[in-house]
Amino acid sequence: MSKLYAVGIGPGRKEFMTEEALEALNRSELIIGYTVYADQVRGIFPEKEYITTPMKQEIDRCRMALEAASAGKTTAMVCSGDAGVYGMAGLLIQLESSYPGAEVEVVAGVTAGISGAAVLGAPLGHDFCVISLSDLLTPWEVIEKRLRAAARGDFALCLYNPRSKKRRDHLARAVGILLKEGKSPDTVCGWVRQIGRTGQEQKVMTLAQLKDEPVDMFTTVFVGSGSTKRYGSRMVTPRGYEKKQ
Amino acid sequence: MSKLYAVGIGPGRKEFMTEEALEALNRSELIIGYTVYADQVRGIFPEKEYITTPMKQEIDRCRMALEAASAGKTTAMVCSGDAGVYGMAGLLIQLESSYPGAEVEVVAGVTAGISGAAVLGAPLGHDFCVISLSDLLTPWEVIEKRLRAAARGDFALCLYNPRSKKRRDHLARAVGILLKEGKSPDTVCGWVRQIGRTGQEQKVMTLAQLKDEPVDMFTTVFVGSGSTKRYGSRMVTPRGYEKKQ
Known part of the structure; x- marks a missing residue:
């Protein structure tokens, strides 16, 4: 059996x-890996063999990796953040049985929700939901249903893929749904762009203001729960320890 | 300014x-840090000065750390998993303004939801909620409200603190709520015990079976969405790539 590591970088x-x-x-x-992610580890491991594929060729990429491992080559599929959160780990496991000799092992990584939260303080300090606003693979009705449920449960939220070239208004639509479901316009929100990379930027604002923020596909968005508070340029969703004081 | 790092280990x-x-x-x-976590890094950095406090002394612990940093000593507060998810990062930021000279910086880590998911495959491969079943700091009604909302949104779920000495039936009650809110008894579920530690165990089962599983306070529980599938001893919540095939 050859290992196929699904690695979050x-x-x-x-x-x-x-x-x-x-x-x-x-x-x-x-x-x-996708060209951009493979290039990020190439500097650390220049002596390795690499296969890179463009975006949107996820199934081909996974099949290539499984085929290589099946043929006896220890292989790694690199994913941004964590391989299990909107990454390739699931697809690799789904396809694994067609490639005898390949054994998928998932290696955990720090997903953008966690690394972005660290930049902003502790927006995910209590119960939270993670929702992708991308409707490439998920019907928009499902995304809407989850946004409504998240608002009703008063969760803190982390929103992935708030915008792409084709989807310019998804964040504004999401904010509209959250407000309609009863979240206060004053709810503390924030975003982080290019987390952990050159040009990292962050901002904290209200839910009413979030609607018009110039987010892009490299931005991760955080929406507070009813108890989230702003501390200068940071935001915290408290767990409740402070009530013990 | 002296740094106070909130470090997820x-x-x-x-x-x-x-x-x-x-x-x-x-x-x-x-x-x-809490004695157990501080001891985990003592082997790596034996030359450092350590202050450890027992469980449930979170505010004292945070004040000690802020005081030390305020007095000019570069300090780290260690937390299990990620410092921002049910950790000390939020409390440190909330208290920071009373300690001039101390500057809190959060250093992201791999939280149990992510590391446990890697063990099970990719249960959090699509939109998900993280909920703690501990009612020490959160009223049980809030936990129930969030469980209901998570079920209605058809999220995959990660449940922290499914049981403690005083709360023996919280997981069974949570499963009851999820079933009542329409989640199928056949929903694929799993748990991981002692993630990344000696004695790590894992199991995949249905939601109906989860109710009676012998979880403890070192167990992290995963409940699938309607699309989560079982692959042998693993579970995957697909993102939808396979529909493109």
């Missing part, structure tokens, strides 16, 4: 990867 | 920490 710089992730890459003969 | 072993976390601990003169 966090925001992409070596310092944000776990030792386990670095070791899995070190043990791999072949590293496969 | 993941499941506790060095290999699951990021380089950024190791560097923050290396730069710190003093390391403070």
Whole structure:
């Protein structure tokens, strides 16, 4: 059996990867990934063999990785953030049974919700939901249903993929749904752009203001619960320890 | 200004920490934490000064850390998993303004939801909620409200603190609520115990079976969405790529 590691590389710089992730890459003969992510580890492991594919070729990419592992080559599939959160780990496991000899092992990484939250303070300090606003693979009705449920449950929210070239108004539509479901326009919100990368930016604002923020596909958005508070340029969703004082 | 790093150490072993976390601990003169977590990094940094406090002394612990940083000592507060998810990062930021000279910086880590998901496959591969079943700091009614909302939104769920000595039936009650809100008894579920530690165990089962599983306070529980599937001893919540085939 050859290992196929599904490796989360966090925001992409070596310092944000776990030792386990670095070791899995070190043990791999072949590293496969979307071009941008593969290039991020190429500097750390220049001697490895690489196969890169453009965006939107996820199934081809996974099949190539499974085929290589099936043929006896220890392989790693690199994913941004964590391989299990909107990453390739699931698809690799779904396809695994067609490739005897390949054994998928998921290596956890720091997903953008966690790394972005650290930049803003602790917006996910209590119960939270993670929702992708991308409707490429998910019907928009499902996204709407989840936004409504998240608002009713008074969760803190982390929104992935708030905008793309084709979807310019998804964040504004999401904010509209959250307000309609009873979230206060004063709810503390924030976003982080290019988390852990050159040009990292962050901002904290209200839910009413979030609607018109110039987010892009490299931005992760955070919406507070009813108890989230602003502390200068940061936001905290408290767990309740302070009530014990 | 002296830094006070809020450091997520993941499941506790060095290999699951990021380089950024190791560097923050290396730069710190003093390391403070709940005894169990501080002991996990003591082996890596034996030369550091340590202050440890028992469980449930979170505010005292945070004040000690802020005081030390305020007095000019670079300090790290270590937390299991990620410092921002049910950790000390929020409380440190909330108290920070009373300690001039102390500057809190959150260093992201791999929270149990992410590391446990990697063990099980990819249960959090699509939109998900994280809910703690501990009612020590959160009224049970709020927990119930969030469980109902999560069920209605058809999220995959990750449940922290499914049981403690005083709360033996919280998981069974949570399962009851999810079933009542329409989740199928056949929903694929799983748990991981002692994630990344000696004695790690995992199991995949249905929601109907989850009710009677012998979870403890070192167990993280995963409940699938309507589309979560079982693959042998693993579970995957697909993002939808496979529909493109």
